[in-house]
Amino acid sequence: xxxxxxxxxxxxxxxxxxxxxxxxxxxxxxxxxxxxxxxxxxxxxxxxxxxxxxxxxxxxxxxxxxxxxxxxxxxxxxxxxxxxxxxxxxxxxxxxxxxxxxxxxxxxxxxxxx
Amino acid sequence: xxxxxxxxxxxxxxxxxxxxxxxxxxxxxxxxxxxxxxxxxxxxxxxxxxxxxxxxxxxxxxxxxxxxxxxxxxxxxxxxxxxxxxxxxxxxxxxxxxxxxxxxxxxxxxxx
Numbered sequence: 001x002x003x004x005x006x007x008x009x010x011x012x013x014x015x016x017x018x019x020x021x022x023x024x025x026x027x028x029x030x031x032x033x034x035x036x037x038x039x040x041x042x043x044x045x046x047x048x049x050x051x052x053x054x055x056x057x058x059x060x061x062x063x064x065x066x067x068x069x070x071x072x073x074x075x076x077x078x079x080x081x082x083x084x085x086x087x088x089x090x091x092x093x094x095x096x097x098x099x100x101x102x103x104x105x106x107x108x109x110x111x112x113x114x
Numbered sequence: 115x116x117x118x119x120x121x122x123x124x125x126x127x128x129x130x131x132x133x134x135x136x137x138x139x140x141x142x143x144x145x146x147x148x149x150x151x152x153x154x155x156x157x158x159x160x161x162x163x164x165x166x167x168x169x170x171x172x173x174x175x176x177x178x179x180x181x182x183x184x185x186x187x188x189x190x191x192x193x194x195x196x197x198x199x200x201x202x203x204x205x206x207x208x209x210x211x212x213x214x215x216x217x218x219x220x221x222x223x224x225x226x
Contacts, residue, residue, distance in 0.1 A: 004156075035214075045157070045205065045217035091156050100145060101170055102215065104156030 002027045004094050006105035013082055014113050021077045021108045023092030029053075034068065034075045035093040035102065045091070051075065082112045116140065118218030120206050126224045127196055135191040135221045139208030146189050147207040147215060148181055149173075157205055163189060196225045 003026040013019045025034065036048040049059065051068050059066045063080045079086055089109045093102040119138040127133050139146050145164055149157035159173040163183045171181075178196075183189040193200055201224050207215040 037217075042219075043203070044219045045207075047214050047216060050214055093156070099170065100147070100162050100209075100215075101159035101173065102147075102149075102157070103159070106154070106156050 002029075002032075002094050002096055002103045004092050004103055004105035006090075006092055006108050008108045009106075010109040010111070012111040012113065015084060016081050017112075018078060018080050019082050019110065019112075021079075021090050021092075021110065023075045023077065023105060025073050025075065025092070025094050027094060027096055029096040031097040033095045035095070036066065036075075036077050037091045037093060037104075038088045039091060039107070040088040048077075079110075082110075084112050084114050086110060087112045118206055118208050118216055120204075120218040120221050122221060123219065124222045124224075126226065128226050129196060129198060131196050131225075133193050133196055133223065135193075135204050135223070137189045137191070137206030137208075137218060139187060139189070139206070140216060142210065143208035143216075144186070144211050145209045145215075146183060147209075148189070148191050149205040149207065151203040151205055151220070153202075160191070193223075196223075198225050201225045 005024045032053045034051045038046045056068050065078045067076045089107045091104050091107045093104045095102050121136045147162045148160040151157040161181050162170040166186045178194045181191045203220045203222050205220045207217045209215045
């Protein structure tokens, strides 16, 4: 069975600091997808990224970057120069081949103080 | 364009009552998903539709929960004989074939 662990329950940083959110996953499949979603105070989940298990290249999108390492089953998310608007709960998720259901971690609440 | 919409946004009911939660997916999205999110937790998968049929209902917790999507668009999640433990945010998502899931704002269900 698949499992996603986000060990950091809550992180608080000051604006402009860099912050990394950890995600560790378990799956028996060799082919799977990993995701990150943002849930701001308004409550609606916002898709950030999807990564195929065959693609271990790191990805950067503006201030966001993702580090995928199959050797440690981790898919960590870094926000550079954090801003107050980054304050939200961030979820890492996994889906296995042939199954569209997402398995979510318990989320990391990020508070960015001005 | 319009995103996923869910109605009602809030539903308060009494233990033992029947409730229906509605989801309108993004136009053209063939897949539709229901998840349940308890306070402080990540969403948990309930059921997934591809077109009109339930392709995966392995997440439904028991036979009090049922969902339909009769015309391959709007879906209704039905909960019979509600219990206090059913209180949660119920999230709907839709996706194009093979694409990312886009979530709606959710329906907060409170069972008194």
